Amino acid sequence: MHVLKRGVPRVVDAEVRRRAVVDALFRVVRREGVEQASLRNVADEAGLAIGSVRHYFDSHDELLVFALRELEERVEVRMRAGVERISAAGTSGERGPLVEALLGELLPLDADRHDESVIWLAFVTAARTRPSLRPSALRLHQGVRMIVGKVLAGAVSYGALPADLDLDVERERLAALLDGLAVTAVLQPDLTTPEVMTAVLRRHLAELAR
Numbered sequence: 001m002h003v004l005k006r007g008v009p010r011v012v013d014a015e016v017r018r019r020a021v022v023d024a025l026f027r028v029v030r031r032e033g034v035e036q037a038s039l040r041n042v043a044d045e046a047g048l049a050i051g052s053v054r055h056y057f058d059s060h061d062e063l064l065v066f067a068l069r070e071l072e073e074r075v076e077v078r079m080r081a082g083v084e085r086i087s088a089a090g091t092s093g094e095r096g097p098l099v100e101a102l103l104g105e106l107l108p109l110d111a112d113r114h115d116e117s118v119i120w121l122a123f124v125t126a127a128r129t130r131p132s133l134r135p136s137a138l139r140l141h142q143g144v145r146m147i148v149g150k151v152l153a154g155a156v157s158y159g160a161l162p163a164d165l166d167l168d169v170e171r172e173r174l175a176a177l178l179d180g181l182a183v184t185a186v187l188q189p190d191l192t193t194p195e196v197m198t199a200v201l202r203r204h205l206a207e208l209a210r
Contacts, residue, residue: 014056017052018056018057018066020046021043021046021056022067022070024043024045025037025042025045025063025064026067026115027045028041028042029118030118030119030122034064034122034125037060037064038060039053039054039059039060061132064123064126064130064133065133065136067123068123068133068140071119071120071123072136072143075105075143076143079102079105079106082098082101082102083102083150083151085098085102086098086099092158092159095155096160099151099155099160100198100201100205102151103151103174103205104197104198104201106178107178107181107182107185107197107201108185108186108194108197109197109198114186114189117182117185120182121182121183123136123137124140124141144175145171145172145175148171148174149171152170152208155208155209160209161209162209174204177200177201178201181201185197
């Protein structure tokens, strides 16, 4: 007869376990790509029986979709915090560095953000041939453009950018710049360094303000 040890919880929090599985999936994807992130490989990475993973995710696609949403939410939390800091700033001089920092959250400027960019690129590439991933990949694409659009519109409203700025075009141009820097930094990290990315972003923002 099994006896439960005193002080040991009997119920594992489902969200905690799902996130542990997702973290394991992210590690596999970083090392080996999406195609190697099978339920079996993810279970091994997480130190779980495959039945435990299947308890939370019925299929490989379901796990991938959940993981992509988790990645989206993690970035979104940081972006919302950055937007709030910009809104609370008192002057244009204070807002400038905050805008740069906010947009920098979308670039692989440190180890954690580099890992996120590797995972993002792996997922959005896989979404081209995996229909189940396309809605989440589209949300990521649109989410970046929504944030960039809000930042530019806010900068126009408080006079940091010209009032006649073509917001639609400049939103796409800046979003494409961020995407391009992230991709090249993942593929050529020794050439597209954090210093290079920061300098390019800073120059672009300065030219917008002229």
